[in-house]
Amino acid sequence: MRDVAIVAFAQTQHTDHDTGATEPELILPVINEVKERTGLKRFGFTCSGSCDYLAGAPFSFVSALDALAAWPPISESHVEMDGAWALYEAWVRLQHGDIDSALVYGFGKSSLGDLRTIMTIQLDPYYLAPLGLDLLSYAALQAGAVGADRKELDEIVRRSRADGRSNPYALDLPDPDDSEDSDGFAVQPLKKTDVPPITDGAAAIVLAAGDLARELCSNPAYIRGIAHRIEPHYLGMRDLALSASAADAARAAGVGKGPVEVAELHAQFPHEEIVLRRALELPGDTVINPSGGPLAANPVMATGLIRIGEAARRILDGDASRTVGHAAGGPCLQHNLVTVLEA
């Protein structure tokens, strides 16, 4: 296994509204930022994650390549999912041994349509999508299955929003109002303040293998474990209170082989943090989502990549020596990717 490290991470200052920037315009600054940080102008491999349904334009990810400098021809790939999976593909590509660098990015503008119903399209077309089961509804079904203490959920939202306010890239969301009664339900038992904010944004990461990692960066964040696992799509075939796939991915990535100083979890709803903390068996002294996490900024299709980037940043900045980045996809944490990063 080759040593592969994250050597640069950049993200946009995410917005809760459409600024009018096209997708290439959204991506360009973060691509340029990681190019400047590493001094690299070309990469052995480029891989992106996005979802055309967010913009409602088929193959919109292709035009996003205009931000890259794609001539002479580059080696490029795309995943129709969070950029975290693009990072996984790039990591696999680097294991081939013939290239040493990769550019990974993820982007999404969820302000353009109604994200709640757009995400219905990801459901199976025979049993779930025709019912109109929407994002908040299936998340609420999972919240019901978890049955978490309301105070614990409120505290997660409060902590996430407070951390988000001190993160220059996340949104400034107010403390949730404790006095909210049943009028505050989005879909019971989810309160409106449990719902992640609509967010536009992008992020980019540069991976480097072998000696190149040290050449580009004084504190590379080495990927010491990376694994993803998936569960049945249909909600009724799983125990929604648990995440067997996150637990399996965490074991395969070796989360428990050492202390975890910081874990950035792709928990869009507070009950998902509880499920993931248990699945990853994170110790009580692990700092969870110091960036504010998806409850403070949720640029869909970049949110998972940002979790890995934020976990890496602690090591790049010299603040931590072992961190975990997690990304999720599909309804109710169906698909989970866990990355263990070390100095």
Place this chain on the structure above:
Amino acid sequence: MPSDPLVAQHVLEFPGGYTRTTGPVIGRFLSELRGRRIVGVRTKEGKVLVPPLEYDPATGEPVTGEYVEVGPAGTVTTWAWVAEPLENHPLDRPFAWALIKLDGADTALVHAVDAGNPKALAAGTRVWPAWSDHPTGHITDISHFVPEVTKIVSNVRSEYRLQAGGALRVFLEGIERGVFLGGRCESCAKVYVPYRMSCPECGSAIGETLELPDTGTITTFAINNLPDPRAPQVPFVSAYILVDNADVPMIALIGDVPAHEVRQGMRVKAVWVPESERTASMSNIRWFAPTGEPDVELS
């Protein structure tokens, strides 16, 4: 900025819908739905998957060709309450999404439950399907589920024919004439109104009737908030009235006075219907109304 000329609406749509083949397994399930039956498919390990999938998600093995009718009732395992339904939701009124383990199934079906309010649902609630009028082979052939019947409303109504004989007939004949008839017990000297044939205290027979005045004093009363066809309005007052010269109060309605002004000790007088309308019935007396005399001290 809806007025911004550089903002446009954009719709992504497949005109006429997107045609999909179902394959044999999902096709069988949807065909059975059209016949208003719900089937699961058995896996090699013997579990019943509902709705059926081509492969066992636990093992990846193809499922067997054995289809098992399940339900139609099931048990809610998890639910979420939608107070404000979206346009493409199955119901246009508040409802629940639920995971429903149909009887005989090993996995749960996701569907909507029309339960009226969230308090009507819990893990363990039994539900039954409500079918759409014209099933076509679609998951929405089950319009939604409804909670199992756990209570019904029974109507009770019997008719009777009552006859006023004995003492009551004597009393009502007095009422028809516009007088209250009572009776005095010869042995204990108590005066009873309405008239009765025996003394409830000493058991002695009461003989002759005694005409009593139609004035009296309120000893106690109740303010009633449920409408009554005989009452002037809601709220109305029913009261015990100690008719003058009697020893036992009589119950009657109070009228011509706001309910909150009625008090113990208040002097009242019967309000009779006009002489031409009189019958041998208590409806001869509309109610008792205040006389305006000073209140009486009740002992």
